[in-house]
Amino acid sequence: MEKMTNSGKLGSFKAIISRGNLPIPALLSLLIVSAFTATRSPEFLTFDNFVQISDQASVTIILVCGLTFVILMGSIDLSVQGVMASASMATALLVGNDRNQNNWGYWSIPAGMVVGALIGLIAGLAVTRLRIPSFLVTMATWNIGLGLAYVLFGNTSQPSVKDKGMLALGLETFLGFSKATWIALVVVLFCMWLQTRTKFGRYAYVIGGSEEIAKLSGINVKSFRALSLVLSGALSGLAGSVIVAKSGIGAVQAGEGQLFLGIAAVVIGGTLLSGGRGGILHSVVGVYIMITISVAMILLDVSDFYQQIVQGSVVLLVVSSTAWRQRRPLRTVV
């Protein structure tokens, strides 16, 4: 019998790149941005600076891990800032604080995650049961989250954390890195495991690749899609709680700017908004690129306003360059 051989042999460098499991283009961009900054500002290449960037990236990394699964399945979660706001208020009001007698200690962190998960569940059910596009649903839950935060805020002052342990979590370091960085690392490892070793993670690619094929293969698309929004909510909640530890206060503005940063990071990392491609590592590298750019601009003494312009332009550039290959003059055939 004749054998059909194929170039699909693995192990070679080319094969590793082409499999797309690693965010090679994003890593290259990160390298270019870093190299450019290092030539202009020698202090960029210090260990302290890496610690600094990692600490700044930690909150965004935590939330993009959840967001990545949502986007892999071809949906979107715009609610992160609203979720972070309500989780931040919930955490700050449950941990030892100056507004009430609660003293939940570290348990206030999972409480923040539960608040996030519940908001995510509402979104998940609305998307899968009521069949409303995730874009609209999460825009609604974004505002629900913000509203909830304002209700908890009431008309008194911002709650300040009194709990020593909680404050220490935000300030102390472990092996040179901030504790927030370590929390982000644990989240990343957990989500990598989800991505590569669980049905949920593997089917995220299937659903994003083709919902129809997924359904024809007997996959419960609705449950997995809802679950991705719950996870995204829970991790946005965790991000909100970590901000409480870092800042020492619960704030409605806790998540400000994180939506842009998060989605930009996911896209720059190489996860397609149409779903099916990319992954956790991609998004983490994406966050590093965004944070590095802003740190570089501080080091290079560029004004805040230009920073936003540059970050926005980078996103536009990356998105159009990735979309370029997919662009077709007219959708025809199959």
Added chain:
Amino acid sequence: MGIRVKVEDVSMSFGVVHALKGVSIEINDGEVVGLVGENGAGKSTLLKVLSGTNQPDSGHFILNGKKEKFASVADATRAGISMVYQEQSLLPNISVAENILLGIEGEAIKLGTYSPRKVRKVAAEYLRRVNLDVDPRTRTEDLSFGTRQMIEVAKALAVAEFSGKPPVVLLDEPTSVLERKEIKVLFDVVRSIKKETSVVFISHRLEEVLEISDRVYVMRDGEVVSEVKPNQVSVDELFALMVGRDLTQSYFREELTNVPESSNRLEVKNLSGDGFKDVSFEMKKGEIVSFLGLQDSGRENLARVIFGALPGKSGKILLDGERYKVKNTTHAVKCGIGYIPSERKTDGVVLAMSVAENLTMSHPDEVTTLRLFNKGKMNRVVLSWIDRLGIKTPGGDTPIRSLSGGNQQKVVLAKWLMDENLRLLILDTPTRGLDVGAKTEIYAILRDLAAKGISILFLADALEEGIFMSHRVFTMKDGKISAEFPSAPGARPERTDVVERML
């Protein structure tokens, strides 16, 4: 040898089209059953019914002596029947192993935890059975089309066997996209799996069907018209059985045939594009030129490049002697070129819109006054077209989805005919899925247009249609024009000659 699946008296219709009329077939253990028939004869529909994709209006299957009906694909796969689809169903973005075992991971997923090692191991076994030397971890999109087709077979095998029942694998035109060498490999695989697996095989290439099948059913107009043994018929005899229909002149409206004018309408010189190369030909004013070729012959892309729906790579096109540089479809429409795509329901009409809206979509200027939409004008224009083409619709406001296929297609035609400057009409299988009556009406319209001087580039759906409708026939093969035949009433090219140049 026992009967594995018996199909009894299955009928199915889509709207007014009877896709299957009382079809009964048997699939035996360890047998390759061939299904042949023209486009629209009902082969694919029969397979879709067998695979649970479509549910028949009446009739049933008998499996293991029991009457069964499949409500879904899942029902069919539980019974051990799985299908290799014409359009591939593999996900490009995941590994080969994951694709093969998608939804049937079995032992490889425990408590939601996925064992890549186990998936790989099981998948490797199936790859071995279809004789593929591919690492199961390979991303599916990195493989050639032919290899992916073999992986489809491996997947179908895996799905069929997962049921624990004796497997039946349905192959819907698996060879149309394969190279000769790959077809040989596929046939080797089919022969090696048929000991335990029954196979149903559809192909347009009759000699292939005769080569691989143990028994062949011939279908025509939704019915099984005969059952033959490959060693008892020749390709020509099989073809005669398949076409069968009385090819009277009236069916193709030959009495309306016109004589094309002497001047050239379209000159294509050394045109190359995605899937075709160095194509040159001319078309006279009022000439109908048909292009025949298999799925990968390049004829569809050639038509799309001329219409500007796909970018061309090199070459030159002259329209009425003037250089015509295709920019995009808007430009093509402005130059008087119309295009009717093959997928009527997705690319031809906007199902959610009304007859009137669909009709006026491409040429809104006809129903506007000072660029503003004029309802009265629209009604007049629409009604006149409904009348002229005999479109059976309660009115212009009727949603187009409620019309029959033939009437929908007439609306699509009218959409282009509205343009008084229409010079060239490109038709990609305009009669696909239409019943005989609707086809005849479309043929009459086309002949009428040609008589008015409009040139028609016709990608025919069936051989006879291409031969009988045109003034000239081109065959395409592997992206090149392989032959040209003049065609006139009473002097049509031989079918076998044409087919020979297509293969």
